[in-house]
Amino acid sequence: xxxxxxxxxxxxxxxxxxxxxxxxxxxxxxxxxxxxxxxxxxxxxxxxxxxxxxxxxxxxxxxxxxxxxxxxxxxxxxxxxxxxxxxxxxxxxxxxxxxxxxxxxxxxxxxxxxxxxxxxxxxxxxxxxxxxxxxxxxxxxxxxxxxxxxxxxxxxxxxxxxxxxxxxxxxxxxxxxxxxxxxxxxxxxxxxxxxxxxxxxxxxxxxxxxxxxxxxxxxxxxxxxxxxxxxxxxxxxxxxxxxxxxxxxxxxxxxxxxxxxxxxxxxxxxxxxxxxxxxxxxxxxxxxxxxxxxxxxxxxxxxxxxxxxxxxxxxxxxxxxxxxxxxxxxxxxxxxxxxxxxxxxxxxxxxxxxxxxxxxxxxxxxxxxxxxxxxxxxxxxxxxxxxxxxxxxxxxxxxx
Amino acid sequence: xxxxxxxxxxxxxxxxxxxxxxxxxxxxxxxxxxxxxxxxxxxxxxxxxxxxxxxxxxxxxxxxxxxxxxxxxxxxxxxxxxxxxxxxxxxxxxxxxxxxxxxxxxxxxxxxxxxxxxxxxxxxxxxxxxxxxxxxxxxxxxxxxxxxxxxxxxxxxxxxxxxxxxxxxxxxxxxxxxxxxxxxxxxxxxxxxxxxxxxxxxxxxxxxxxxxxxxxxxxxxxxxxxxxxxxxxxxxxxxxxxxxxxxxxxxxxxxxxxxxxxxxxxxxxxxxxxxxxxxxxxxxxxxxxxxxxxxxxxxxxxxxxxxxxxxxxxxxxxxxxxxxxxxxxxxxxxxxxxxxxxxxxxxxxxxxxxxxxxxxxxxxxxxxxxxxxxxxxxxxxxxxxxxxxxxxxxxxxxxx
Numbered sequence: 001x002x003x004x005x006x007x008x009x010x011x012x013x014x015x016x017x018x019x020x021x022x023x024x025x026x027x028x029x030x031x032x033x034x035x036x037x038x039x040x041x042x043x044x045x046x047x048x049x050x051x052x053x054x055x056x057x058x059x060x061x062x063x064x065x066x067x068x069x070x071x072x073x074x075x076x077x078x079x080x081x082x083x084x085x086x087x088x089x090x091x092x093x094x095x096x097x098x099x100x101x102x103x104x105x106x107x108x109x110x111x112x113x114x115x116x117x118x119x120x121x122x123x124x125x126x127x128x129x130x131x132x133x134x135x136x137x138x139x140x141x142x143x144x145x146x147x148x149x150x151x152x153x154x155x156x157x158x159x160x161x162x163x164x165x166x167x168x169x170x171x172x173x174x175x176x177x178x179x180x181x182x183x184x185x186x187x188x189x190x191x192x193x194x195x196x197x198x199x200x201x202x203x204x205x206x207x208x209x210x211x212x213x214x215x216x217x218x219x220x221x222x223x224x225x226x227x228x229x230x231x232x233x234x235x236x237x238x239x240x241x242x243x244x245x246x247x248x249x250x251x252x253x254x255x256x257x258x259x260x261x262x263x264x265x266x267x268x269x270x271x272x273x274x275x276x277x278x279x280x281x282x283x284x285x286x287x288x289x290x291x292x293x294x295x296x297x298x299x300x301x302x303x304x305x306x307x308x309x310x311x312x313x314x315x316x317x318x319x320x321x322x323x324x325x326x327x328x329x330x331x332x333x334x335x336x337x338x339x340x341x342x343x344x345x346x347x348x349x350x351x352x353x354x355x356x357x358x359x360x361x362x363x364x365x366x367x368x369x370x371x372x373x374x375x376x377x378x379x380x381x382x383x384x385x386x387x388x389x390x391x392x393x394x395x396x397x398x399x400x
Numbered sequence: 401x402x403x404x405x406x407x408x409x410x411x412x413x414x415x416x417x418x419x420x421x422x423x424x425x426x427x428x429x430x431x432x433x434x435x436x437x438x439x440x441x442x443x444x445x446x447x448x449x450x451x452x453x454x455x456x457x458x459x460x461x462x463x464x465x466x467x468x469x470x471x472x473x474x475x476x477x478x479x480x481x482x483x484x485x486x487x488x489x490x491x492x493x494x495x496x497x498x499x500x501x502x503x504x505x506x507x508x509x510x511x512x513x514x515x516x517x518x519x520x521x522x523x524x525x526x527x528x529x530x531x532x533x534x535x536x537x538x539x540x541x542x543x544x545x546x547x548x549x550x551x552x553x554x555x556x557x558x559x560x561x562x563x564x565x566x567x568x569x570x571x572x573x574x575x576x577x578x579x580x581x582x583x584x585x586x587x588x589x590x591x592x593x594x595x596x597x598x599x600x601x602x603x604x605x606x607x608x609x610x611x612x613x614x615x616x617x618x619x620x621x622x623x624x625x626x627x628x629x630x631x632x633x634x635x636x637x638x639x640x641x642x643x644x645x646x647x648x649x650x651x652x653x654x655x656x657x658x659x660x661x662x663x664x665x666x667x668x669x670x671x672x673x674x675x676x677x678x679x680x681x682x683x684x685x686x687x688x689x690x691x692x693x694x695x696x697x698x699x700x701x702x703x704x705x706x707x708x709x710x711x712x713x714x715x716x717x718x719x720x721x722x723x724x725x726x727x728x729x730x731x732x733x734x735x736x737x738x739x740x741x742x743x744x745x746x747x748x749x750x751x752x753x754x755x756x757x758x759x760x761x762x763x764x765x766x767x768x769x770x771x772x773x774x775x776x777x778x779x780x781x782x783x784x785x786x787x788x789x790x791x792x793x794x795x796x797x798x799x800x
Contacts, residue, residue, distance in 0.1 A: 046719025078745025345478025
């Protein structure tokens with residue numbers, strides 16, 4: 001897949017020594033002047049000072065540099081964690097000539113252990129020297145932790161006479177993750193968008209993508225999503241025709257959804273990619289809660305792993321959600337296109353062996369129709385396998 | 401352990417043919433006249449008609465018979481499920497001379513498949529014929545599904561000049577269960593207690609026992625708890641001295657807590673028994689939510705299975721709870737007696753190898769001190785092992 005650079009964005013990555021094994025583990029991203037940056041951050045109260053500092057700086061200034069490391073999350077590290085960030089930010093500020101408040105920092109990896117600021121400090125000169133607009137691929141590798149594959153999506157679209165580019169990377173292994181499910185996402189475009197619209201757009205995009213993948217409520221201490229525009233197009237988003245506005249927004253949305261799906265597909269121990277569509281509910285939130293209840297049920301997940309059409313577990317997951325719909329008699333449950341439950345009981349048309357065969361596919365759909373309203377939601381998730389336990393039981397051996 | 405019969409309660413159990421393998425799978429409990437019965441039922445909206453019927457009948461009459469089967473949950477079975485219950489209840493009503501509304505029914509086992517009412521009907525004559533006050537042990541076996549061990553607790557205490565007896569059985573394998581976590585509990589005492597006090601007591605007891613074990617929010621379609629008093633003592637509970645009231649209540653409470661702990665210890669694939677104490681919070685509910693967040697975290701559970709002191713996962717589980725305590729700087733985390741986290745960072749006293757050694761024990765304590773209030777809660781849970789996945793992936797092969 002072609003990765004299009006974004007005018008105004010330069011990147012570089014190195015091995016700074018956070019891991020035992022040699023691999024890219026530290027990047028900086030340089031953001032050209034005139035750019036706008038929006039951030040969405042974890043709500044976890046035990047969050048890293050990296051998140052606190054980035055969120056504060058975003059309020060004060062237009063960021064010029066992102067510093068992103070993997071291997072150490074710098075969370076649960078108290079005042080030392082804060083001091084360490086200041087220490088390496090000072091070095092970057094000095095060497096690049098930017099202000100401290102122009103730097104955002106992102107960390108993912110093991111938590112509770114002090115980050116080695118000196119390793120970052122030592123790497124800054126070469127990182128600055130090697131900044132290059134074509135280094136998105138290196139960047140995508142440098143942020144990985146337990147991920148098996150890197151995650152990049154890039155698109156160039158034509159809006160009238162202009163070419164607009166969107167490129168993004170993400171990390172995270174989806175479902176329920178070691179070291180607390182850290183999800184990082186960095187997406188950039190050259191489309192001219194005012195800061196207020198950018199923030200609003202970013203919030204909506206996160207809601208429809210990263211908030212729609214099953215992380216079983218375990219928001220990490222470090223989850224962060226950054227959306228950058230370098231504002232390099234002639235026409236601004238606001239002045240686009242309705243049709244082109246929609247085209248741009250949907251292109252950007254598809255980048256987010258593709259990155260989110262890549263995270264799920266890389267889910268720890270995942271053997272299935274599961275799409276859960278809940279439709280015709282009485283509110284949008286309810287549609288999401290119902291889909292998430294199914295997605296997060298270990299019973300549903302283990303049945304999917306076993307390729308066992310145990311639809312009763314889906315029914316129970318639905319029954320547990322307080323949707324104010326007391327009567328489930330209108331609810332229909334489909335596995336793929338197979339109707340399994342209707343009128344409060346197993347469907348007359350239900351053939352277990354057919355559904356069993358369908359469940360042998362890698363991509364599975366569960367469709368639930370509430371028939372009580374007009375709202376819907378789609379959530380993506382994985383099954384729960386032996387491999388998941390293995391990965392999460394052995395995680396810390398990677399570092400010691 | 402000695403199992404004391406309860407004056408006024410008779411039981412009998414048979415193999416009715418719900419399972420392939422021969423085992424007790426159907427019981428009736430006869431409740432003597434003058435008794436009072438209280439029920440606490442699942443809030444799952446996809447619940448079995450067994451639950452609906454029992455709850456309704458409890459409002460109308462003083463139950464004379466409980467019918468309890470394992471092997472089939474009779475849920476997700478629509479109107480047929482209802483008809484089947486009526487069918488076998490009619491037989492019991494006819495043969496025993498009681499009214500239909502005097503019968504409560506309880507089912508646990510596979511869901512979505514029609515229960516074989518004829519198997520129950522055929523067994524009723526012999527069940528009625530063999531009623532016996534000493535059959536609690538058989539009863540405890542007949543209600544099991546995936547449980548590896550039966551669960552009975554029995555106590556005889558002296559209150560003044562009177563001996564008071566409490567005996568109870570339960571089923572459930574704790575953590576997150578196949579066939580939707582069905583938990584059944586039947587406890588009886590001969591203590592004279594008015595119906596209002598009995599209901600109130602029962603609600604509080606359930607809250608402190610079965611609601612304090614980690615079932616990851618997956619309330620089953622069939623969860624039911626029944627508390628019976630045969631009112632055979634001379635002195636009533638209300639007329640006891642404060643001290644004796646307390647003694648009786650605590651004895652009853654210990655029965656519930658012991659049954660709840662037995663369920664956790666029998667948790668699927670459990671290799672650890674984990675007690676989570678959360679103290680000094682600003683509300684009782686928050687203490688419970690925090691403890692449950694830790695207990696239900698797959699990341700904490702897999703770390704416990706691996707005997708890995710990855711306390712960051714405990715911190716993250718705490719950080720995810722919305723307790724209105726925004727600042728975690730007062731929070732202390734102990735694993736066993738080892739202080740691991742204080743003042744927002746790893747404790748100076750923390751020695752990883754000591755905690756690693758401690759985690760090799762079967763019984764593990766996690767203690768979290770919020771230092772912001774006076775409330776507390778204790779939750780019991782298990783780790784998450786390969787065995788859990790195995791049990792839940794293979795469950796349905798037991799029946800087919």
